[in-house]
Amino acid sequence: MTMDKPAATALPGADYFDQWYADIAGSTSRDAVVARLLGLPAHLRSTGLLTWQGIAEVTDRLRLPRGGLLLDIGCGRAGYGIEIAHRTGARLIGVDFSATALRQAESAAMERLPAGRAEFHVGTLLETGLPGAAADALMCVDAVQFAEPPLAALHEFRRLLKPGGRLALTCWEAVGPGDPLVPPRISAVHLLRDLTRAGFADVDVRERPDWRRAERTLWEAVAAQCDPDAAMLALQEEGRRSLETFGSLRRVFATATAP
Numbered sequence: 001m002t003m004d005k006p007a008a009t010a011l012p013g014a015d016y017f018d019q020w021y022a023d024i025a026g027s028t029s030r031d032a033v034v035a036r037l038l039g040l041p042a043h044l045r046s047t048g049l050l051t052w053q054g055i056a057e058v059t060d061r062l063r064l065p066r067g068g069l070l071l072d073i074g075c076g077r078a079g080y081g082i083e084i085a086h087r088t089g090a091r092l093i094g095v096d097f098s099a100t101a102l103r104q105a106e107s108a109a110m111e112r113l114p115a116g117r118a119e120f121h122v123g124t125l126l127e128t129g130l131p132g133a134a135a136d137a138l139m140c141v142d143a144v145q146f147a148e149p150p151l152a153a154l155h156e157f158r159r160l161l162k163p164g165g166r167l168a169l170t171c172w173e174a175v176g177p178g179d180p181l182v183p184p185r186i187s188a189v190h191l192l193r194d195l196t197r198a199g200f201a202d203v204d205v206r207e208r209p210d211w212r213r214a215e216r217t218l219w220e221a222v223a224a225q226c227d228p229d230a231a232m233l234a235l236q237e238e239g240r241r242s243l244e245t246f247g248s249l250r251r252v253f254a255t256a257t258a259p
């Protein structure tokens with residue numbers, strides 16, 4: 001059964017995402033199709049759109065010290081955070097407001113990381129509930145657009161990082177102002193402006209047309225899948241909407257340093 005979609009302007013809440021993750025867990029094909037098209041290994045469960053090559057770039061720019069603390073905020077099932085913790089030897093704390101996603105994250109971490117290296121907490125993008133100035137690095141993959149407003153999440157991210165701690169965000173922004181095709185939550189994302197306003201240094205926001213091309217390939221392939229279950233139907237619907245507005249959005253990769 002597909003879930004009711006939230007109103008076009010409302011941001012989806014935790015109940016929406018709980019059902020979304022339950023549908024994904026019940027799908028026989030969704031994760032395999034997404035992993036194949038993003039070039040990810042089958043064990044890496046993502047609901048973002050970061051490719052295998054993208055993970056290497058995020059890892060590189062987080063500059064994590066071995067044994068350092070990595071936060072994955074809006075982690076979902078934390079496939080990306082777990083992979084980066086595995087590569088770097090970092091400790092991982094994931095935060096999301098979907099308890100259903102976090103249960104899936106916990107079982108994925110048990111398979112991939114030594115015991116005690118990862119923990120997961122229910123919290124929001126604006127109020128993670130974590131102590132301040134404790135993290136060496138923070139990643140937020142394809143989630144900051146759900147913060148209301150994104151600037152408040154960036155303030156929270158800065159609070160969590162130690163001085164010199166590194167931030168990596170992937171998201172989308174409008175190509176131009178006032179475009180009615182751009183969803184309101186994406187219109188609210190201005191990473192260069194807001195990372196600077198939140199007090200970050202070394203702010204670097206890059207457009208990633210190659211990542212955007214990988215996304216198009218994914219959406220086109222997903223549209224051709226037959227006999228979709230609930231999770232695949234939701235993915236097809238997301239892909240249809242993305243392709244309709246494709247030229248109005250750009251894919252961005254932002255990094256910054258906490259002062």
Ligand SMILES: C[S@@+](CC[C@H](N)C(=O)[O-])C[C@H]1O[C@@H](n2cnc3c(N)ncnc32)[C@H](O)[C@@H]1O
Binds near residue numbers: 049076124
């Ligand atoms: C597109 S998914 C990305 C998940 C994960 N980062 C990944 O790439 O696999 C967006 C995530 O943001 C979470 N989310 C949305 N709004 C949130 C909020 N206000 N507070 C905490 N998490 C939120 C959702 O539950 C979901 O897991």
